[in-house]
Amino acid sequence: MLEKFQSLKSSLTGPRAHDHGGSSGAPGKQLRIMLMIHSYWPENSPPQRRWTTLIREFRKSGWDVDVVTPVAHFPEGRRSLPVSEAGRPFRGQKGPLGERIKRVPYIPHSGNSHVARLLDQLISAAMSIPAGLMWRKADVVIVTAPSLPIMVAGYVVAKLRRVPLIVEMRDAWPDLARDARIVKGSVKSIVERVVEAIQKRADLVVSVTEGFAETLRARGVKNVVTVSNGLDLDSVPVFDPPAVDSDTFEALYLGNHGESQRLDVVIRASALVGDSMRLHMVGHGSQRPGLMELAQELNAPVTFHPSLQGSDVLDRYKQADTCIVSLRDDWKSFEATVPSKTYEVMSIGRHVTAVVRGEAARIVKDAECGDVVAWNPEAVAALWRELAADRTRLHTGTTGRDWVREHANYPMLAQKYMDTIAALVREKSAV
Incomplete structure (x- = not known):
């Protein structure tokens, strides 16, 4: 985006x-x-x-x-x-x-x-x-x-x-x-x-x-x-860290809503956390109608947005506490896949909720810009509760941006x- x-x-x-x-x-x-x-x-x-x-x-x-x-x-x-x-x-x-x-x-x-x-x-x-x-x-x-x-x-x-x-x-x-x-x-x-x-x-x-x-x-x-x-790092802004005090934990996903991402996991995780958080889903894809039905069925705290451009994208990033990068873990080829969105999130100064494995997981760990979490709703929900309880963990500094400058x-x-x-x-x- x-x-x-x-x-x-x-x-x-x-x-x-x-x-x-x-x-x-x-x-x-x-x-x-x-x-x-x-x-x-x-x-x-x-x-x-x-x-x-x-x-x-x-x-x-x-x-x-x-x-x-x-x-x-x-x-x-x-x-x-x-x-x-x-x-x-x-x-x-x-x-x-x-x-x-x-x-x-x-x-x-x-x-x-x-x-x-x-x-x-x-x-x-x-x-x-x-x-x-x-x-x-x-x-x-x-x-x-x-x-x-x-x-x-x-x-x-x-x-x-x-x-x-x-x-x-x-x-x-x-x-x-x-x-x-x-x-x-x-x-x-x-x-x-x-x-x-x-x-x-x-x-x-x-x-x-x-x-x-x-x-x-x-x-x-x-x-x-x-x-x-x-990405061209000089064209990407870096945002101030999220506030230390907030009543609502804001998670954001921007990108394709397809079979490869299996985004039902993060929707189910948001339902487990409940009304103390808000999950924003931005984009389009073949699985989006089913995801909207799932969110309604679970009464999950999810807001769906169409694809955004320009300043609307920047505003959405500014409001986020963590940004999600997700790939399903039951396809072996994804061990050697890095979603391009990973570099974007790392560069803007936002914490990464990385529901990935293999090379993508290694990059997030090496850059020390987020948490790699297992591919199940309970694990994702537990991480988000921990981050909401200790919001200093959301302050990742420039480590992600520094990694992108050197490697991507x-x-x-x-x-x-x-x-x-x-x-x-x-x-x-x-x-």
């Missing part, structure tokens, strides 16, 4: 001409990137937030960026923005950072239909192939997944254009597909075989967590680097990405 505020600020400032000096990884050569992505500006989505910030840094170094992406239609499943922003199929469009965007068609659908979303992604990915082939040739093709169909499109375009392919895995696929029971049984599915084949044939695979990078290496993927999610600040991450890309292009050019 806060990334909307950052993206708007980035869009308004844009690249600065005097910064176009070239990456330190590619002295004297300004590269052209073709990014193939299933969701991009002006949408607000995880891939959009990551790549809007990365592209801003690429453009500062004078790199050209061409983006192949569907007409903007996330999350409603249909275009809700003016054509001037959402774009037209197979028409060129200038992005807010000076990047060039080529839009491809999509299939209108209900945002909550898995089958319809898959069909939409298949059509858009298929249309991305001619869009990528007819456009000017880039030095490298980057495809970011999921969605999985766009991986195939990126592979085809890179091979036909004879340029290096970088596959960016923002989630632990195909492992996540089996955890989510998208694929079943002991025999590898076609989805798993295709994903693993493309990962092994890519010139470089980028993982957003070190845990999944290790999984890929163990699987036989040779060229793997980690460029984590993060996007200007630093973008420079690492550029150095890696430049080295790959040099290597392939020398062959």
Whole structure:
């Protein structure tokens, strides 16, 4: 949610001409990137937030960026923005950072239909192939997944254009597909075989967590680097700590209300604590209607809010005592997953209620910015009662922000990405 505020600020400032000096990884050569992505500006989505910030840094170094992406239609499943922003199929469009965007068609659908979303992604990915082939040739093709169909499109375009392919895995696929029971049984599915084949044939695979990078290496993927999610720390405010005295304990969740988060746990926990607290749920997702029904059934102290933007997001953060980061613990792939929201909460100076495990849990513990709690309502409720009784524990200081500055600040991450890309292009050019 806060990334909307950052993206708007980035869009308004844009690249600065005097910064176009070239990456330190590619002295004297300004590269052209073709990014193939299933969701991009002006949408607000995880891939959009990551790549809007990365592209801003690429453009500062004078790199050209061409983006192949569907007409903007996330999350409603249909275009809700003016054509001037959402774009037209197979028409060129200038992005807010000076990047060039080529839009491809999509299939209108209900945002909550898995089958319809898959069909939409298949059509858009298929249309991305001619869009990528007819456009000017880039030095490298980057495809970011999921969605999985766009991986195939990126592979085809890179091979036909004879340029290096970088596959960016923002989630632990195909492992996540089996955890989510998208694929079943002991025999590898076609989805798993295709994903693993493309990962092994890519010139470089980028993982957003070190845990999944290790999984890929163990699987036989040779060229793997980690460029984590993060945020532009200079665009993120830090708030004063919560008041030491308060009659009501305020917990906040901002983000997707989906199957991966299993937010029924925090709703049940709030019902156990009762009227001495208030849980605020901000966002949208496939599970939201069921969560609203559950809260009403339990008479839980929960207030649901729509997705917020700009100052409304900041106000909601200011009022919070703790912010929730949640991933279900019965999907093994989530041991190597870090919700991008984690870095945001760590940076603003709020206590983190971390209902996570694996790498995400380790980050919160290392940063000393919150509490990692077991994935059950009783444990979460017990933690919140303790925090309400001793509100000095909510004062986390700057430890979380300091950790993000060192490990997950996007200007630093973008420079690492550029150095890696430049080295790959040099290597392939020398062959």
